[in-house]
Amino acid sequence: MLKRLRSYQAVTSEKNLWSFWDSGLDKTPDWCRRNILSWIRINSPSGWTVRVLDTVPDSPNYALNYVSPEMLPQAFVNGTMDGPYVGPHSADFLRGACLYTHGGIFMDVGIVLIREWDRVCWSQLQDPNSPFQVAVPWMHDLFVHVWKGHDNYKGLIDNALFAPLQESLIFDDTRASSFHWQFSVDAKVVMELLDKAHPDPGRSTRELGSWGAEATIGFKDFGQRASDLLALRLDSDPKTPEYAEAHELTWHLLSQCSMQKVTNGKGTTKGLQLGYIWDHNPGMDSEPGTYGELLGYGTEHFEQMRSEIRCVKAPRPAKTFKKGLLEP
Template sequence: MAAYSIPKEFTSELELVDKPDTGSTEDILAELNGYNPVTSEKNIWAFWHAGLDAMPSWCQRNVADWVRICGPSWTVRVLDVAPDSPNHALKFASQDLLPEAFLRGTMDGPYVGPHSMDFLRGALLVQHGGVAIDVGCILLRSMDRVCWDRIMDPESPIEVAVPVMHKLFLHLWKDRNNYEGISADPALAFVKDIDFSEAADWPWDFKIGPQHVLEYVSQVMCWRRLTMLEDAGDGFNSFKYWQENILGIDARHENWAAEDAVGFGSGARLYELFNLRLDVNPETTDYKEAYNLVWMLLRTASWQKVTHGKGLTHAAALGTLWDENEGKDSAPGTFGDLLRWGSVHLRQKRDAISTKRTARSPRILREGLLGPSEAGAQ
């Protein structure tokens, strides 16, 4: 990978990392393929059903860069369900924190992988701590500087994941093998009343209906329920906890900044921009757009989530295009190569990420965690 320099116009926002990790991707991945016991809360958890070696190469590069960016105080693991794997999910996650469909291997439908990670996300964070990241994320800022330092600050009210959300999610998946129809559960009765105008800032070109979208993200709907639940009869006020103890990351600008700049459903355009060579005429529209995009990401984003959008959207997602075109995420001499280099070799000077005040829900629920019929509900 070539060495680049910071344009003068951005030197007030970026600086070179003093001693960047120069280990090869191959060596990093080889080390990650071994078993590493949990010794602290500073864990980065990810999942790929068939194992690290079976992941698309661009995702492997993502993971290797996590190691480089976050440094030795963090332990990165990509769990799997491959037989005899040293990183099999059940070596780390307790079975009582996972649904029967995952344990029996009976999950079906097109989203077994994403929903498996949803289960593991809750289980691993409750059991061990750390952060859980999709392998499609291009990290642009150390996790210490994204959220961890603030979470660990004894003077900060910001806290960690809420175990009751995982309890609710497991309840929804009881006796299920896929997500279809999950919104029929009384605990998600509020879903049918969601006003989709609030999603106007996220104009994905979905080819499935709103109800199916919300069922696909049922783990998010569990969180949505907790933001409304004031008194579940268990002494925990999740409505208040949401407003006072959760770090409200401005996801559109910190995690989806490429879509914010170029447009949602713009996978093909993003593919073109990241694959554009740096030595083309800098006065062209394409060059200017690619230049502004990449340097904006390096300066102001925590990570860029690259999605596959499998069967969810009309337009081809960037992740799918990178799957189909080996090496085009960071071909030498392209803006994608610059992005990869910059993520490891540059450090943002901004002290804090962009956050939003956690919004007070206009609707308040006073019932059991698992729904109005739960024993002890009020």
């Protein structure tokens, strides 16, 4: 599998699982590499091809081997991006470009995939009678537009397109949706960093749906708590509160969630996030005999009994604007 991932793989269908790590597959944290290999085991039997793009010019997986430079901001093409978030924002550019050009699904390397993509949404998207529409072209066009003239995220929110949002740059909406991240920076910075400013009506619900573990044990001190629970041994005392919580967390994910996004936090939250802890403790995610190992095993060997995922409709904002995509 690693040999195939390190090679150029021509695009022959829309069943593509795209991902990105700026310095290449072999430089990903080991827990992320395990995620990627798991994606292959889960999805390749139904015809999916997994690729991890990079920005290494002589790499077979160099991003511009797959997408046209015209689809990307000049800062990416020319290699002039700077600041601490070059990798995440490069992935944001490539997400739209890959899906626009070839189709498929783009995944963060930190995603623990639990349910095969055919059973998450792909079968529905392929159905000509499905009511769902794909918003990627609009998202990508808008994202590339606001990045014109920028080498980093600073000032993106000051674009005239986002003027109507300036009055409401607070966390009230996310808190009302039980999205209780303990941010250590203000709302404007979060909007610029996490690309929340574009008008994708399904984004908040889709992303909240990626936080099954947080919904189970809470957002407060999540990283350390999740790390401790998944590191708990299966042969620990079953009468302790920690054992009960680890059991509930693991089996909720395996039975009721399609995926779990494990985030690093990138300095935007109070306390350490799970991805940061796993980055600095190789192997902790899958220690033998732990709930973490059970989670990894279950994603590849168990099949959920539910026939379809639960769709949660995003609430309509109190104030909306009827404008063209690039109309200030």
